[in-house]
Amino acid sequence: MGKKLTKRSEDYSKWYNELVVKADLADNSGVRGCMVIKPYGYALWEKMQAELDRMFKETGHENAYFPLFIPKSYLSREAAHVEGFAKECAVVTHYRLKNDEDGKGIVVDPDAKLEEELIVRPTSETIIWDTYKKWIQSYRDLPVKVNQWANVVRWEMRTRLFLRTAEFLWQEGHTAHATEQEAIEEAELIMHLYADFAERFMGMPVIKGLKSPSERFAGAVETYCIEALMQDGKALQAGTSHFLGQNFAKAFDVKYASKEGQQEYVWATSWGVSTRLIGGLIMTHSDDNGLVLPPKLAPIQVVIVPIYKGEDQLQAISERVHPLVQELRSKGISVKYDDRDTYKPGWKFNEYELKGVPVRLAVGQRDMENNTFEVARRDTLEKETVNADIVVSHIEKLLEDIQDNIFRKAMAYREEHITRVDSFDEFQEVLESKGGFIAAHWDGTEETEEKIKELTKATIRCIPLKQEKEAGKCVFSGKPSEGRVLFAKAY
Structure with missing residues (x-):
C-alpha cells in the first residue's frame, strides 16, 4: 500500500490530505479547486444520502430539481443574499465557442454574449422562490416542503478535498409555510434531524445551537446549526437550517390567500448538508493507520x-x-x-x-x-x-x-475539549495549548466578536440551545453578558 501515513501528531493537515487520497476516497482534478470523488468515496456519500433521504421523506418532504443556472437579476433581489454570495459566484457570459481565425484553437465567440449573465448555482433560494410564486396561490397550497440533491459552485481560493472545494455535492431543502411559527418549527425540526443523523449514523457528536448574527446565512433571520469537534481541536460546521422569515417571499412577491381571504406573504426556511460531512467523518474517527468508518455508513461492513x-x-x-x-x-x-x-x-x-x-x-x-x-x-x-x-x-x-x-470515544474527546474561561488571557492560552470549544461570556456585539476573531482566528461557532442563563462579564470587553457561547478555530 506504499509508505505509511504521516502521523496526526506530526502534521494533522498532511495526514488528512494523504488519507483521503490513499484510501481511494477522492482525488484532485484537472479543474482548479474541484475534486473527483472516487467510487469508494461516492459509495460513502450514497450511504449518507440514502439515510438522509429516508429521514426527509419520513418528515413529509419531497424531492425535486431546479436549474443549475440562475439569472443574475434574481440574485440581486434579496440584498443580504447577494452581498453574502457575490464574491463566490461563477458567471456565464457567453453561449458559444468558435475556432480562432488565427488558428490558435478555440475562443469565445464575442457575438454570442448573453443578454443577461447566468450565475452557476451557489445556492437555490432565488430560483426556487421565483418558481414558488407560480405554485403558491392559496393557503391550500401550503406548506410546500421540497428538497433537492444537487451540486453547487462557490468559488474558493484555498481548497481542501471534501472540506472546501469550488464545486461540491449537497442537499438543499426549501420550504414555504402559512405562519411564522410553522416555519420556525420546520427549521428546528431539520436541525434536530441533522443532529440525529450525525450522532446515530456518523457516530459524530454535535452541539445544537444558533449562529451569531454575523455568522448567519445571507438573507436569514435565524440560522440553526450543528457543530462538531475534530481530533485536532478545530470545529466543523456540519449542517445548518435557516429561518428566512418573509425576506424571500417579499423579494419574489410570493403571497397566498388566507382562509379569511387576505393576501399574506408566506414564511420560509432553507437547510442543507454537503459532502463536507465526509471530511467530518474522516477527522472525527480515523487514526494513524487509516480510516475508521461507522458500520452504519461503511460501504463495506x-x-x-x-x-x-x-x-x-x-x-x-x-x-x-x-x-x-x-x-x-x-x-x-x-x-x-x-x-x-x-x-x-x-x-x-x-x-x-x-x-x-x-x-x-x-x-x-x-x-x-x-x-x-x-x-x-x-x-x-x-x-x-x-x-x-x-x-x-x-x-x-x-x-x-x-x-x-466510536461515538463514545468521540464524545469523550469532545467533552474533554470544552473549556470554560473567564478572562481573555485564559481564552488565548486555552486556544493555543488545548484547542477545542471555549465556553466564554460574550457581550452580544458584532464589534467584540470581530475583534476576538481578528486577534485569535477563533469565531463564535454557536450559541448552544441548552445555554444556561448565567449572568457574567464578556471575556473581552468586560460588558454584561447573559450567558456563555462557544468559540473555536474552525474549518
Whole structure:
C-alpha cells in the first residue's frame, strides 16, 4: 500500500490530505479547486444520502430539481443574499465557442454574449422562490416542503478535498409555510434531524445551537446549526437550517390567500448538508493507520480474506465462505469476499485497515480444520478466534458495538475539549495549548466578536440551545453578558 501515513501528531493537515487520497476516497482534478470523488468515496456519500433521504421523506418532504443556472437579476433581489454570495459566484457570459481565425484553437465567440449573465448555482433560494410564486396561490397550497440533491459552485481560493472545494455535492431543502411559527418549527425540526443523523449514523457528536448574527446565512433571520469537534481541536460546521422569515417571499412577491381571504406573504426556511460531512467523518474517527468508518455508513461492513496455498485450498475455503456471504447479505450486512490472487493476504489486511472496513475475517487451513474464523475489528484493532457456528450473530453484535464505541470515544474527546474561561488571557492560552470549544461570556456585539476573531482566528461557532442563563462579564470587553457561547478555530 506504499509508505505509511504521516502521523496526526506530526502534521494533522498532511495526514488528512494523504488519507483521503490513499484510501481511494477522492482525488484532485484537472479543474482548479474541484475534486473527483472516487467510487469508494461516492459509495460513502450514497450511504449518507440514502439515510438522509429516508429521514426527509419520513418528515413529509419531497424531492425535486431546479436549474443549475440562475439569472443574475434574481440574485440581486434579496440584498443580504447577494452581498453574502457575490464574491463566490461563477458567471456565464457567453453561449458559444468558435475556432480562432488565427488558428490558435478555440475562443469565445464575442457575438454570442448573453443578454443577461447566468450565475452557476451557489445556492437555490432565488430560483426556487421565483418558481414558488407560480405554485403558491392559496393557503391550500401550503406548506410546500421540497428538497433537492444537487451540486453547487462557490468559488474558493484555498481548497481542501471534501472540506472546501469550488464545486461540491449537497442537499438543499426549501420550504414555504402559512405562519411564522410553522416555519420556525420546520427549521428546528431539520436541525434536530441533522443532529440525529450525525450522532446515530456518523457516530459524530454535535452541539445544537444558533449562529451569531454575523455568522448567519445571507438573507436569514435565524440560522440553526450543528457543530462538531475534530481530533485536532478545530470545529466543523456540519449542517445548518435557516429561518428566512418573509425576506424571500417579499423579494419574489410570493403571497397566498388566507382562509379569511387576505393576501399574506408566506414564511420560509432553507437547510442543507454537503459532502463536507465526509471530511467530518474522516477527522472525527480515523487514526494513524487509516480510516475508521461507522458500520452504519461503511460501504463495506465486513471483508473476508482467504489465506491459502494452491487452488485446491482456495476452492475449499470459497465453498465454506460463500454460504456465510449469502447469510450476512440476507441480514442487510454488506460483505466482500476478496479472493484476488494478485495480492497477498498481508497486503489486503493493510488495504482494508486503511479503508476503514469495520470487521475483517480471515480464514486459512487451520481455521478450516477447527471450524473457526479470525475476526478483527477496525476501531480497536483487536483480533479473536470465533467458531463458525456463531460467527454471524457475533458479527452483528460486533458491528453494533463498533458503532457505539466510536461515538463514545468521540464524545469523550469532545467533552474533554470544552473549556470554560473567564478572562481573555485564559481564552488565548486555552486556544493555543488545548484547542477545542471555549465556553466564554460574550457581550452580544458584532464589534467584540470581530475583534476576538481578528486577534485569535477563533469565531463564535454557536450559541448552544441548552445555554444556561448565567449572568457574567464578556471575556473581552468586560460588558454584561447573559450567558456563555462557544468559540473555536474552525474549518
